[in-house]
Amino acid sequence: MDQKVIPDIVVGRLPLYLRALQRMLEEGRYITSSQELGERLGISAAQIRKDLSQFGEFGKQGTGYSIDYLAEQIRQILKVDRVWDVVVIGAGDIGSAVARYQGFANRGFRVVMIFDNDPEKIGTQVGQFTVQDIARADELIREAGIRVAMISVPSAEAQAVADQLVDAGAQAILNYAPLSLNVPPEVHVQYIDPVIHLQRMTYYL
């Protein structure tokens, strides 16, 4: 299975399936179907069956999927059957909101450190964290073996921060700064820019 290259667009849908399944579990549900999942997600049942079949056999024709089992399988595929330590660079509005965000729990991630370069912010408290000096980021990230990072600094500083993170061993970067980053091919980057999402919708208005 590891040999087979799964299209990135399929990989990208798995977290959505997992989120819907976890929600069903919270609702006290045990069994679901590709039809029901599809309705919740606005994705066709056929697409869901096809996506899941790339990874194995998770359900039986006519009996549907065990929600708990399917969620656990997807967690393993996405490697979130463990907890990844995450570092946040930038203790502004967005970085602080992210560091305090409760939504990481039980989904494979926990924020463990937050850094800033502003002397007025260093040493202050953000949720349960003390903002640390970015000058120490490299050392502390390396020491802790952290591989996942979020960037929430102004655009002008984001590339330099990304370079620093890559040097320190980061392999997955979620970038809130509104620009594209240049990183080595083995480093993964995802972007969150609300304007990009909004502009994609106004096209249709």
Next chain:
Amino acid sequence: MDQKVIPDIVVGRLPLYLRALQRMLEEGRYITSSQELGERLGISAAQIRKDLSQFGEFGKQGTGYSIDYLAEQIRQILKVDRVWDVVVIGAGDIGSAVARYQGFANRGFRVVMIFDNDPEKIGTQVGQFTVQDIARADELIREAGIRVAMISVPSAEAQAVADQLVDAGAQAILNYAPLSLNVPPEVHVQYIDPVIHLQRMTYYL
């Protein structure tokens, strides 16, 4: 041109092109090429040329694109050659960060109101806004003719808020709550959930 249906994935790349072009303008640049754009964005030059050709002829073989002209054309296509008023529902960490976010300026959007249902938050100040009672959202959104909204409330409340927004005339919703919303087909929804992005990357680690 309006008759032709452009694939949503192409529409989704236009905001990225626009962002890169605006950045080049800020750098004092005048002319670019699909090669250069592609390098900045990690998208092939051929893909960019193909995407843009769906909307018209924006550059000449050998001379490249006028950055200013191309940016203006994409702004028109995405309908962000105007400014859309945006309402934020939920004045928690994320909603407050979004309401104060400077990154909307010159990109087609401005936040004009923020609502919450928490009596402790109603009446308080978030950036330049006074948090208003969500009970008045319907009336105020309708009155102002606002069509673009952001939801930053807890998951359990997000669907009810979405229903309320749709009733009030919202046609484009950016949802920060980590769940899929059910809305009528004519309403557009985009999602921001950092965990979805992180899980998509850990697959590759």
